Amino acid sequence: MNCWETVQAYAFRSVGFGERLLPKEDFTLCQQFTLIGSGMIWNVYFGALALALGFFLATAVALGKGAQNPLLRKLSEWFIFLFRGSPLFIQFFFAYFAFLSLKQVNPIFDPFTAAWLGALIVLFLNTAAYSGEIFYGALRSIPKGDVEAADAYGFSGWPRFRRIIWPTMLRLAWPAYTNEAIFLFHATTLVFFSAFPAWQQRGDALYYANYFADKTFNPFVPYPILAGYFILLTLCVIGLFGLVNRYLNRHLPQENRGRLKLRMNIIR
Amino acid sequence: MFAYCSDPATLESLRWLSCYLTTGKHVNLYYSVVTVLVLLAITAPTALAFGFAGATAARSRFAPLSWLGKGYISVVRGVPDIAFFLFFVIALDQAFEWIRHKVKCPDWTEPVRQGNDFIVCQAAKLPLSESPQWMHETYGFFLAVLTFAIVFGAFAANVLFGAMRAVPRAQIETAEAYGMSPRQSFWRILVPQMWVYALPGLSNLWMVLTKATPLLFLLGVEDIVYWARELGGTALPRFTDYPHGDWRMWYFLVLLVFYLGLTKISEVFLERLMTRLTHGQATTGGEAQRKAAA
Numbered sequence: 001m002n003c004w005e006t007v008q009a010y011a012f013r014s015v016g017f018g019e020r021l022l023p024k025e026d027f028t029l030c031q032q033f034t035l036i037g038s039g040m041i042w043n044v045y046f047g048a049l050a051l052a053l054g055f056f057l058a059t060a061v062a063l064g065k066g067a068q069n070p071l072l073r074k075l076s077e078w079f080i081f082l083f084r085g086s087p088l089f090i091q092f093f094f095a096y097f098a099f100l101s102l103k104q105v106n107p108i109f110d111p112f113t114a115a116w117l118g119a120l121i122v123l124f125l126n127t128a129a130y131s132g133e134i135f136y137g138a139l140r141s142i143p144k145g146d147v148e149a150a151d152a153y154g155f156s157g158w159p160r161f162r163r164i165i166w167p168t169m170l171r172l173a174w175p176a177y178t179n180e181a182i183f184l185f186h187a188t189t190l191v192f193f194s195a196f197p198a199w200q201q202r203g204d205a206l207y208y209a210n211y212f213a214d215k216t217f218n219p220f221v222p223y224p225i226l227a228g229y230f231i232l233l234t235l236c237v238i239g240l241f242g243l244v245n246r247y248l249n250r251h252l253p254q255e256n257r258g259r260l261k262l263r264m265n266i267i268r
Numbered sequence: 269m270f271a272y273c274s275d276p277a278t279l280e281s282l283r284w285l286s287c288y289l290t291t292g293k294h295v296n297l298y299y300s301v302v303t304v305l306v307l308l309a310i311t312a313p314t315a316l317a318f319g320f321a322g323a324t325a326a327r328s329r330f331a332p333l334s335w336l337g338k339g340y341i342s343v344v345r346g347v348p349d350i351a352f353f354l355f356f357v358i359a360l361d362q363a364f365e366w367i368r369h370k371v372k373c374p375d376w377t378e379p380v381r382q383g384n385d386f387i388v389c390q391a392a393k394l395p396l397s398e399s400p401q402w403m404h405e406t407y408g409f410f411l412a413v414l415t416f417a418i419v420f421g422a423f424a425a426n427v428l429f430g431a432m433r434a435v436p437r438a439q440i441e442t443a444e445a446y447g448m449s450p451r452q453s454f455w456r457i458l459v460p461q462m463w464v465y466a467l468p469g470l471s472n473l474w475m476v477l478t479k480a481t482p483l484l485f486l487l488g489v490e491d492i493v494y495w496a497r498e499l500g501g502t503a504l505p506r507f508t509d510y511p512h513g514d515w516r517m518w519y520f521l522v523l524l525v526f527y528l529g530l531t532k533i534s535e536v537f538l539e540r541l542m543t544r545l546t547h548g549q550a551t552t553g554g555e556a557q558r559k560a561a562a
Contacts, residue, residue, distance in 0.1 A: 085531035086524045087479040093493065094520035097500070101517050189350055193486055195497075210354060223355040230351075 003030040014038040014202050022201055022211065029221070032212050036225050039205035040233065045116075046204075047185040050123035054131060057124070059166075061132030066139050076132070083129030088122070088187055092194030095122045115196040123191075127184050131177055138173035139165070171248040178241040182234050205229060288510045297495040301526070303409070304481045304492060311416045312477065316470075318421025323428035337425065344422030350483060356415040357487050365393065405490075412487045420477055427469035432458060434465040464545045464553075471538040478530050482523075496523055 009019035011034055023031050064076030083091070099112040112118045142165060150164040170177075189206040192198045198207055205226050212222040273287035288294070325337030344352065365388045369376065373389035395403045435458055443453035485493035500516030546553040 081531075082528070086527040087482050089482040089485075089493070090520060090523050090527060093496075094517065094524055097514070097517035097520055101514065186349070193350065206351060206354075209351070213354065213358065217358070219355045219358040223351055226351050 003028075006030045007034050010034045011038055012041070014041050014204070014208070016200065016202055020200075024215075027212060027216055032208075032222050032225055035208045035212075036205050036222060037229060039203055039208045040229050042115075042191070042202075042204035043185060043188045043233070046120060046123055046188040046191060047181075049120055050127050050188075051181055051184060053124050054127035057128035058131035058135055061128060062135035062139055062169075065132065065136045080129045080133050080136075083126050084133060088126055089190055089194055091122050091126060092119065092190060092196065095119075096195035113196075114199065115191055119191040119194075119196050123184065123188065126187075127180065130183075131173075131180050134173050134176045134180060135169060137176075138169045141172055142168045167248065174241070174245050174248055178238065178245070181237050181241060185233055185237060186230065284510075291510065293495070293499055296490075297492065297499060300490060300492045300495050303489070304484070307409070307413060307416070307481060307484065308478060310413050311420065312474065314413065314417040315420035315424050315477070318417050319424025319426075319428050322421060322425030323432060326425065326429050327432060337429075341422050341425050341429070344419055349419055349480070350486065352419050353415055353483055353486060356418060357411050360411055360414060408487070408489055412484055412489055415487065416477070416480070420473065420480075423473050423476075424470065427466050427473060428462065430469065431462040431466035435461045461549070464542075464549050464551060467538075467542055467545055471534075471542075474534060474538070475531060478534065479527065492523060492526075496520055 006028070007030070010031065012018055013022070013035060015038075022035070061076045061079060064072045065080065067073050067076075095118060096113065099109055099118050102109040103113055112121070146164060146168055147160075150160050155164060189204060192203045192207045193210075201207075201211075203211075209222040209226040213219045216222075270287060270290070272283060273290075322337050322340050325333050326341060328334045328337065369388035376389050395407045439457055439461060440453055443457040448456065482491070482493050484491040496519035497516060500514070500519035502514045503511050505511040542553075543557075546557060548554060548558075
């Protein structure tokens with residue numbers, strides 16, 4: 001099988017198209033690149049969707065933590081503490097087994113035990129908690145003058161939030177939020193290593209990298225390939241978030257526009 | 269464990285639970301909790317040492333050493349860490365065996381890598397195949413500690429590198445004016461002062477380290493995740509005196525609470541440490557303390 005045929009057979013293996021059996025012996029570099037790349041589909045899927053959905057919950061949680069109402073405030077604080085104070089790995093395990101128990105009660109919960117939904121929910125809640133904390137910090141550092149000016153112009157309630165507070169909050173939070181996004185993409189590699197089963201060997205990039213490392217007993221090829229893919233993904237995320245950052249800062253004088261300063265990830 | 273545990277089927281719920289939670293397998297679970305705490309206790313100083321070495325290397329005036337330090341910091345930080353965990357365990361194991369192979373069996377002619385196999389001579393095997401079980405477990409644990417230390421050392425190096433640069437330049441200049449050599453000013457002025465700048469970063473790192481401990485499971489150590497899965501699974505009356513359904517959810521809930529508790533305790537402790545370290549420092553925090561005391 002030459003390389004192009006391998007790509008045709010395995011490019012979408014991780015989502016269930018193409019060759020059914022994984023390569024068993026005589027592993028070529030091409031196979032490793034293709035399959036690990038195929039697994040990246042899942043990493044992008046989990047990361048992008050959790051981030052997009054989590055953004056809204058994060059805003060709500062940040063507002064809740066800054067709210068006057070003690071009930072809302074305590075609720076948000078506990079939500080953030082729960083998800084930031086415990087390992088994501090344990091959260092995955094707990095969620096999986098909780099869904100498994102719920103499945104006994106009602107078959108509605110059947111899809112929740114699959115990674116595409118169950119793990120997505122955990123990642124969504126997790127990133128909402130982490131970004132909620134970031135947004136809350138930004139909310140507290142909005143310059144007083146901005147809000148006073150808004151008041152003076154007669155803004156109040158929803159328009160004040162929509163036009164003044166929210167954009168400023170995003171602008172201040174953006175560098176930290178970019179880190180969080182990178183971080184989340186790296187965290188997606190945990191999904192198939194916690195309890196969630198990789199049905200029919202449809203796994204993410206690390207799942208396949210681990211498969212090759214186990215089969216060849218040579219970690220020096222698949223893991224660097226995985227690392228390469230992740231560096232590419234990270235660069236894409238930085239690029240995209242950099243564009244948004246430029247958009248959010250477009251009204252500032254040139255020298256005040258902060259460039260994104262990035263601190264790379266650590267495990268959550 | 270208790271005398272009344274001899275026939276569990278007759279016991280009512282609370283006493284049954286007290287018997288259930290003290291079975292031999294549960295004691296293993298408690299041991300693994302201790303393992304986690306030991307891992308934390310060993311890894312934190314080791315990672316700090318790696319970090320210190322990395323940071324001093326990165327600021328070295330000898331260019332190759334500085335590249336080495338900076339390379340270490342940026343490579344480890346750029347890649348998902350669990351990939352590193354999976355990678356280092358095999359890579360370190362093979363590296364150790366390869367070195368022993370070269371030393372102990374110099375007249376071995378066959379290549380070490382034969383296709384998909386990694387073959388070293390019998391004497392170079394780590395741990396030796398005839399060594400007892402506990403040696404194998406300790407070796408696995410040692411590899412895990414080393415892996416954690418390498419990965420977290422890079423993060424610590426980054427924090428310390430920043431902290432060293434955050435110490436006001438005037439302090440070093442004063443040291444130089446007093447005639448201290450670069451070595452003296454580094455050890456006597458820079459190092460004692462950098463901790464207050466490093467602490468926020470390091471405490472963040474500690475939180476992350478505590479939360480990374482369940483990854484031990486991936487490194488093949490029989491840790492709390494392993495035992496929680498093992499003990500929580502459905503237990504049939506045929507195999508145990510304490511049959512129950514699928515309780516894994518509850519076991520992981522307990523683990524979740526355990527980690528939340530660990531986080532809370534660390535938060536309180538680090539807050540106190542920060543107050544102590546700030547004492548007498550030329551920072552806004554130190555100034556506030558001085559004013560409050562006066």
